[in-house]
Amino acid sequence: MSSLINFLSRFSTATIQRSLSYAKHIDRETIEFFEESGDVTMYAQIEGTDYYDTAITYNPKKDRLIDDDCTCPVRYNCKHAAALARLFFQEYRQEFQQRSAESQSPRSIAKRQQGYDQAQRWLHDFKRQLEQTDPEHLPKQTLI
Numbered sequence: 642m643s644s645l646i647n648f649l650s651r652f653s654t655a656t657i658q659r660s661l662s663y664a665k666h667i668d669r670e671t672i673e674f675f676e677e678s679g680d681v682t683m684y685a686q687i688e689g690t691d692y693y694d695t696a697i698t699y700n701p702k703k704d705r706l707i708d709d710d711c712t713c714p715v716r717y718n719c720k721h722a723a724a725l726a727r728l729f730f731q732e733y734r735q736e737f738q739q740r741s742a743e744s745q746s747p748r749s750i751a752k753r754q755q756g757y758d759q760a761q762r763w764l765h766d767f768k769r770q771l772e773q774t775d776p777e778h779l780p781k782q783t784l785i
């Protein structure tokens with residue numbers, strides 16, 4: 642069982658200190674999770690000098706952060722990512738640990754997101770098929 646300090650080890654002590662005051666600037670409404678190759682990416686908007694898009698990537702098997710990314714001038718390992726990592730550790734990590742242990746539960750949020758993407762692709766293909774078949778089919782149908 643890793644501690645919060647271990648979990649945040651990729652960030653400097655100063656950054657972790659500064660991240661404390663940023664926890665309340667995380668816009669909870671924008672939080673999203675994406676799952677890819679067993680890794681979990683958490684995304685949120687954080688209000689700083691500007692609004693920043695911040696993401697952290699967590700590997701449930703290794704139980705540690707493997708990547709982070711931010712649109713602020715620091716770009717990575719910044720106080721925004723540290724604040725997001727802290728929130729993830731406190732409120733979501735355990736859930737993703739369990740989910741990983743249950744080996745790919747179909748209830749996962751990420752799976753629903755994948756389903757949505759697939760529906761979008763089908764819709765796109767369907768529209769394209771319509772565009773392709775329309776000119777040929779219309780005259781035939783009018784003949785029948």
Ligand SMILES: [Zn+2]
Nearest residue numbers: 711713719721
């Ligand atoms: Zn940042």
